[in-house]
Amino acid sequence: MSEQGQTLTASESWRAPHLSIVVPTFNERGNIELLVEKLEAVFPQLPFEVIFVDDNSPDGTAELAKEIGQTKPWVKCIKRIGRRGLSSACVEGISSSNAPYVAVMDADHQHDETVLPQMLEMVEKEKDLVLASRFLDGRTAEEGLSKFREFGSNVANAIANLVTGVKITDPMTGFFMLKREKFEKIAPNLSSEGFKILLDIIATARNMGSPLNIGEVGFTFRARHDGESKMSPLIAVQFFGLALSKMTGGFLPSSFFLFAAVGATGVVVHLLALTLASGVFGFNFTNAQLFATIVAMTSNFHLNNMFTYADRQLRGSKYWTGLLSFYAVCAVPAIANVSVAAFIFEQNSLFYFAAIAGIVISIVFNYAATRIFTWRA
Ligand SMILES: Nc1nc2c(ncn2[C@@H]2O[C@H](COP(=O)(O)OP(=O)(O)O)[C@@H](O)[C@H]2O)c(=O)[nH]1
Ligand SMILES: [Mg+2]
Known part of the structure; x- marks a missing residue:
């Protein structure tokens, strides 16, 4: 009033x-x-x-x-x-x-x-x-x-x-x-x-x-x-992604750096799985590479879901459909990866170099494609 x-x-x-x-x-x-x-x-x-x-x-x-x-x-x-x-x-x-x-x-x-x-x-x-x-x-x-x-x-x-x-x-x-x-x-x-x-x-x-x-x-x-407190190692990891992103003038998003870091852990997982498959299970190189690629893709999906895309984390049934779409997206470079790596291996038998060459090609493609199909903004 x-x-x-x-x-x-x-x-x-x-x-x-x-x-x-x-x-x-x-x-x-x-x-x-x-x-x-x-x-x-x-x-x-x-x-x-x-x-x-x-x-x-x-x-x-x-x-x-x-x-x-x-x-x-x-x-x-x-x-x-x-x-x-x-x-x-x-x-x-x-x-x-x-x-x-x-x-x-x-x-x-x-x-x-x-x-x-x-x-x-x-x-x-x-x-x-x-x-x-x-x-x-x-x-x-x-x-x-x-x-x-x-x-x-x-x-x-x-x-x-x-x-x-x-x-x-x-x-x-x-x-x-x-x-x-x-x-x-x-x-x-x-x-x-x-x-x-x-x-x-x-x-x-x-x-x-x-x-x-x-x-x-x-x-x-x-x-x-x-x-x-909600502070966690996850947040510390994300901070480094942001710092790197800003150092490129924001050209590359922080999620790209986290995705690449996860990719780097994937390389280690891949090489371990490869060694296991060929050394212990006795797979031939192509089969061992295929096995290692699947193991590394699964591990990469899980880590990206936890760290890179913590803000849009897939849970429950979405986790599994997300994993399938991640496989589907990664299959494209993975097929290229297996054949490129097999080709390099046949040429000069550089076992690990061949494997790494295949993996690097995959990361950029996978980052772009999984942002569209797996972790939609
Ligand atoms: N909306 C929202 N708030 C958040 C999130 N994480 C933290 N906060 C809030 O941000 C503030 C700082 O978080 P805190 O856990 O105290 O971080 P610390 O002080 O670094 O330990 C608090 O008010 C939290 O409730 C989040 O994911 N979403
Ligand atoms: Mg606080």
Whole structure:
């Protein structure tokens, strides 16, 4: 009701958000309610919104977020079904915003929300992007990171600085704020694969010839409030794929590098199977090569499904139809592979060289074709 006692229309009572805070979630039910309260305390005056992007968490995070939104309409939730991935969740959350400024932060209270006003002031004034750093001014993140993860984090930071070409103290932080207009420009070129969206944003802007004006604020990284970390060896592997991809100026996607790395393990599997087949089972070369190709294809499918395409992993019956389509796609170069290898072998009897020559040809073809037929985007 307005002062005159008239009812306000929706657009009169609605204050468009000045800031959207995107919070990716997976199994964070125990954290989101308190997070919303903390954010309200930080911005008592400012019109802002919280956008949870939840990948259909089994613990019902999305349901709780939507329930909160019933009493606090500035709390929203994008619920994604059948998808996983931190970077793509952030991209979708930011893309759904119409506010001039957008922040990304974790749900688990590791990020200190009280630095948000300072970050906002900096992006309003001059910066395109402000990141909240766990390491600025000699800070260490010992409360929130184990010694092993801190070491891993230092190595990753060094690589990340190489990739982005800017020296920042915490390129791997998941806590940052930027002008939405800048994000919109680079969004089409983001890879959205993996865990490290900030690195991707900074490197992509630079590759596009318009590097961002970046600021940093320090904060003390806290221990997780509730639930478990989703960091895993898988995510570390994906990070290397992204770093290599950005080093090619984004020309080759990170999934290509992961696919090639899996292909490399396939070579080892292949040669072991080949040795076993010819040495132990006494197969002739062509049959041994055929056997080894099938074993390596199966192993490659499984690893790619786990690592390269973790975000669109095939499960249940789709796993088996996926395996069949993977065989079918790979059969094309595999047939070529067996005959090329057999041919080279006949010519000069270079046993292992012959096998490897056949395999290398397969990788590029398989990558392109399985993206179309097996792990459809
Ligand atoms: N939507 C979505 N959120 C995710 C995913 N993986 C992690 N998150 C969220 O990203 C934030 C950071 O993850 P966390 O496990 O705390 O990583 P850590 O701090 O590096 O251990 C948390 O809010 C998670 O709930 C995912 O696959 N999808
Ligand atoms: Mg965390």
